[in-house]
Amino acid sequence: MTNALPISINRHATIYRCPPVLSTEVAGEATMMDMESGLYFGLDSIGTDMWQRLEHPQSLAALSDGMAQDYAADADRIERDLGALLLTMADHGLVEFR
Template identity: 30%
Template sequence: MNLNQKVTFAETVFAQKVDGEMVLLDMESENYFGLDEVGTAIWQAMQEYGTLQEVFNALLEQYDVEEELLKRDLSDFVEKLVESGLVEVKEN
């Protein structure tokens, strides 16, 4: 994963925070996705910041975690979102 990339959200995805966790609905596939607390934090950081590097930095400040573990978890999470058609990752 290139941390200089930017995440673009699919226009068909509706996101709503419910009881502290994010629920996503892909209107195209009609699939629901539930994000846990950490997934919700990543989703919100991706909405707030321009690049994955900025998301990574914000999460590193928010959580007591090793940099390599966070980078791997962030990469895995973004990859799953891309595979599900919820986001696209593009060069900044």
């Protein structure tokens, strides 16, 4: 793997969904609401797949490896894209890293 991720994310840290977030799937896409802020968020079908996989906390490494295999895509690219999305989601209180 390349060192293309921001330093603030450890690929071996476990990713957890934050508890105050409610989510549902509509037409193959996830819609989420942060109960504390009242903000709504939406994910496309690939983001929804990632969100579903996070039903069981896992590391970025495991998440990206699984998605790269299922989508037959470059693992480095998947990890970079997931890392960027997850950092944005963490900024909005949807996920956290431990």
